Amino acid sequence: xxxxxxxDAGLTLIELIVAMxxxxxxxxxxxxxLNGMLRARDRLVTRxxxxxxLSLTLALLRQDLQAAVPMxxxxxxxxxxxxxxxxxxxRLALSLAGQSGPGIPEHAGFHRVIWRYDRAARQLTRQIxxxxxxxxASQLQPAIPVLTGVQGLEIRLFRPDxxxxxxxxxxxxxxxxxxxxxxxxxxxxxxxxxxxxVETLW
Numbered sequence: 001x002x003x004x005x006x007x008d009a010g011l012t013l014i015e016l017i018v019a020m021x022x023x024x025x026x027x028x029x030x031x032x033x034l035n036g037m038l039r040a041r042d043r044l045v046t047r048x049x050x051x052x053x054l055s056l057t058l059a060l061l062r063q064d065l066q067a068a069v070p071m072x073x074x075x076x077x078x079x080x081x082x083x084x085x086x087x088x089x090x091r092l093a094l095s096l097a098g099q100s101g102p103g104i105p106e107h108a109g110f111h112r113v114i115w116r117y118d119r120a121a122r123q124l125t126r127q128i129x130x131x132x133x134x135x136x137a138s139q140l141q142p143a144i145p146v147l148t149g150v151q152g153l154e155i156r157l158f159r160p161d162x163x164x165x166x167x168x169x170x171x172x173x174x175x176x177x178x179x180x181x182x183x184x185x186x187x188x189x190x191x192x193x194x195x196x197x198v199e200t201l202w
Contacts, residue, residue: 050149050191057124057147058197061185064113065199067096070179073112074133075140082176084183086155086167091116092185095132116143117153124150124187152188 073081073095083095092115099111112129125143134140155167157180164184179201186196 053147054187054189054192054195057187058195060126060146061115061197062199063099064094064096064115065183065197065201067099068094068179068201069097069110070177071095071097071110071132072177073129075129076134076137083179084157084176086157088168089116090153090155090167092155114143117150121145121148122150122190123148124153147187147189149190150187151190152186154184154186154188156184156186158182158184 068084070083072083073093075081081093085091085093087093094113094115095110096113097110110132112132114127114129116125116127117123118125123145124147126146127143128141130139130141156164157167158164159180181202182198182200184196184198186194188194
């Protein structure tokens with residue numbers, strides 16, 4: 001064996017630097033993979049929350065439409081309103097019966113629900129009058145945000161004698177005391193695009 005040669009002398013400085021560089025490269029790649037997985041998880045959680053909110057909104061809207069009744073509404077200081085009204089905003093107001101929930105007294109009979117689209121906040125809200133003939137305006141419950149990220153709301157009503165009518169085309173001077181045969185509500189959402197709900201009322 002040659003003088004001064006030691007097989008177990010360990011790593012040289014260059015070998016140590018190369019090993020450290022490899023470890024740093026592997027660690028950086030692992031960190032990128034971990035960050036990617038965390039971002040994917042966050043996207044899935046957000047998507048799941050968005051899906052749950054949309055599902056809840058559609059279920060609540062369908063429940064309201066199914067409970068609609070052909071009875072007018074009269075609030076203090078406000079002209080009487082027919083069972084169903086659509087106004088610019090747009091807004092959908094319905095007279096309902098047989099429901100229970102927040103803002104509605106237990107075993108409530110008839111009440112009024114107002115769905116309103118707030119363009120500035122890009123959200124859909126739901127508001128309740130616990131009676132069809134409230135004694136005071138203070139009985140109107142606060143508007144509760146139901147769905148955010150809403151870019152638009154369209155409403156169409158179907159009547160056998162008129163066909164489908166957009167809420168913008170409805171004659172404002174004609175008071176209908178009956179319900180339309182069907183209603184179509186289209187939500188334009190930022191996440192899911194256009195979502196349409198069609199419900200027959202009779």
